[in-house]
Amino acid sequence: MVVRRDVHFQGACSMNDVHDPGLESTEWWHALESFVVLGISIAGTLYSVENIENLIGSIISLLKNRDIDKRIDLPTDALKRILKDKESLSLCPLCKSRLDSNVANLPKRERNSTWQPQWRTTKRAEGEDKSIQIIHLKPLIESTVIHTAKNVRYGHRWCNVSMTDHSIDETLDFMEHVVRVHGRCKK
Numbered sequence: 588m589v590v591r592r593d594v595h596f597q598g599a600c601s602m603n604d605v606h607d608p609g610l611e612s613t614e615w616w617h618a619l620e621s622f623v624v625l626g627i628s629i630a631g632t633l634y635s636v637e638n639i640e641n642l643i644g645s646i647i648s649l650l651k652n653r654d655i656d657k658r659i660d661l662p663t664d665a666l667k668r669i670l671k672d673k674e675s676l677s678l679c680p681l682c683k684s685r686l687d688s689n690v691a692n693l694p695k696r697e698r699n700s701t702w703q704p705q706w707r708t709t710k711r712a713e714g715e716d717k718s719i720q721i722i723h724l725k726p727l728i729e730s731t732v733i734h735t736a737k738n739v740r741y742g743h744r745w746c747n748v749s750m751t752d753h754s755i756d757e758t759l760d761f762m763e764h765v766v767r768v769h770g771r772c773k774k
């Protein structure tokens with residue numbers, strides 16, 4: 588594989604239209620490790636790859652033996668920590684349901700199809716609540732590279748949209764307030 592090491596990767600989150608793509612520029616090794624995390628999430632859920640351990644072993648070996656720039660040690664400690672907790676990669680980081688399950692394990696809610704011209708008969712799957720998008724655990728901030736394996740996960744579209752450009756903690760504070768003012772607290 589030949590990758591120019593002076594190139595900042597951009598647009599790795601093209602599925603996610605919530606953020607400014609300019610903020611997603613990152614170093615090549617962060618982009619590579621982000622794709623590892625995202626790829627394992629997809630393989631373990633939507634593609635039902637059963638032996639994730641084998642897959643992780645092969646990926647680690649590829650990362651160790653690549654010849655892009657030997658000054659960078661891969662996998663980074665951050666990626667090693669993430670891969671030890673591989674179960675969490677199959678879960679949406681906000682609602683904690685599996686990526687191939689409905690949002691928050693709620694029953695599927697029927698929505699009217701959005702208007703489509705006659706030559707298109709099906710609703711775009713990307714618009715469904717449970718479709719998956721890239722979520723940043725901490726929102727992207729200009730001049731700070733946080734488009735990294737540590738910060739990038741797949742999550743449901745509904746969950747991603749509800750976070751807008753806030754962190755998970757800020758989103759949970761918001762949700763806690765909403766639940767309380769609607770008298771829906773169970774305790």
Ligand SMILES: [Zn+2]
Pocket residue numbers: 679680681682683684690691742743746
């Ligand atoms: Zn979710």
